[in-house]
Amino acid sequence: MFGGDVNIQLRTDPAGAFVGIRDVLAKADFRFVNLEGPLCGQGPLIPHKPNWTYADPAMVDALTWAGIDVVSCANNVTFPASAAVASLEVLDRAGIAHCGAGHDLSAARRPAVVQREGKSVAFLAYSSICWPFEHAATASRPGIVPMRAVTSYIPDPRVAEVPGAAPTVITTPFSDELDALVADVEKARNENDHVVVSVHWGVPGTVVANYQYTVxxxxxxxxxxxxxxxxxxxxxxxxxxxxxxxxxxxxxxxxDWPVMHNRHMEGLLVEYDFDGTATIIPTARDGHNTAQILDGAAAIDVLQNLAAISAPLGTTIAVDGSRGVLQLS
Structure with a gap:
């Protein structure tokens, strides 16, 4: 079971964050989310990210209560290095596997491996949303695994005639970091039965950037x-x-980050069978910022919108009640 961005903070009862979806999560053999918010307490702030606040280490109880097995730590708020290291130590004490960040680049690139029913699943994580200074791990410094891209612009052919005409945006992944990602996946595949790749990337909205397809x-x-x-x-x-x-x-x-309250409320859980079945489960946060499984018309609306924005890519999503079934053939 795969979920998206998770930030847990400022809760007297951390487990309450997942109370509405715990039963669904429990049906899976393992559960994975992106932990967007180091569990490091007050820590050093990110001065160039206004109003950012970190999570208290006690918030890890939300993840353990929900049965989260693996988290990605490769994202733009796993910063600075001291916050990343403190959070990794909290996860280690809680027995939650992590990937995408580490005490050095070698550790950060190392996959988290989960064993289930005689099979091993390797998780690798990367971030394209990355601060340009002291964020990426190096051979001697903690940090995350980057998968950055270069942005360039092609002016509209009529820009001289029509001032303000929007340019075409072209994004291209860093070739060395893409080569490293490919090498990581190949190695993980040779050593495990299955490989999951997680990437923190993109911009708000529904448009996928060029580099995302390439990666x-x-x-x-x-x-x-x-x-x-x-x-x-x-x-x-x-x-x-x-x-x-x-x-x-x-x-x-x-x-839970206060700036995100009442914004971007909907999300997806993906139940994936490595034999080739993907079921999409719509979710939404309620007024208490608790994740809930959507059903009925609300679920159908999310699934139909997903099918519509995915159709140009040749994707077919069948709506079966309050679930979506992705056709993989």
Whole structure:
């Protein structure tokens, strides 16, 4: 079971964040989310991210209560290094596996591996949303695993005639970081039965940037069974590439950061069977910021919108009651 962005803070009862979806999560063999918010207490703030607040280490109880097995720590708020290290230590004490960040680049690139029913599943995590200074891990410094991209602009042909005409935006992944990701996936595939690749990327809205396609397709060609995206806080299209699902953004699952209150309320859970079945479960946060499973008309609306934005990629999503079934053939 895969979920999107999770930020837990300022709660007297951390477990309450997941009370509305715990029964659904419990049906899975393992559960994975993006932990967007280090569990490091007050810590050093991010001066260039206004109003940002970190989570208290006690908030890890929400993850353990919900049965979260693996989290990605590769995102823009796993920063600075001291906050990242403190959070990893909290996760280690709680017995929650993590990927995408580490005490050095080698540790950050190391996959989290979960064993189930004689099979091993490796989780790798990367972030394209990355501060340009002291954020990416190095051989001697803690941090995250970057998967950055270059942005360029092609002016509208009529811009001289029509001032303000929007340019075409072109994004291209850093070639060395893409090569490293491919090598990571190939190695993980050789050593495990299945590989999950998670990337923190994209911009709010439903438009997928060029580099996201390039990175996702390369990951699948290298051996990834599924690519899980998050970062824009909004739901983005789903693509099936070489029979493998790519979820460009699952949106928010739980997000307590006050700035996010009453914004980007909907998200997706994905129940994936490595034999080739993907079921999409719409969620939304309620007035108490608690994740709830949607049903009825609300669920159908989310699924129909997802099907509509995914159709240009050749994706077919069948709506079965309050669930979506992704056709992988």
């Amino acid at each position: 996702a397709h390369a990951a699948v060609r290298a051996g990834a069974d599924i690519v899980i995206g998050h970062g824009p806080h909004s739901i983005q299209p789903v693509e099936v590439y070489r029979g493998r699902p790519i979820f460009y953004s699952l949106g928010n699952l739980v997000f």
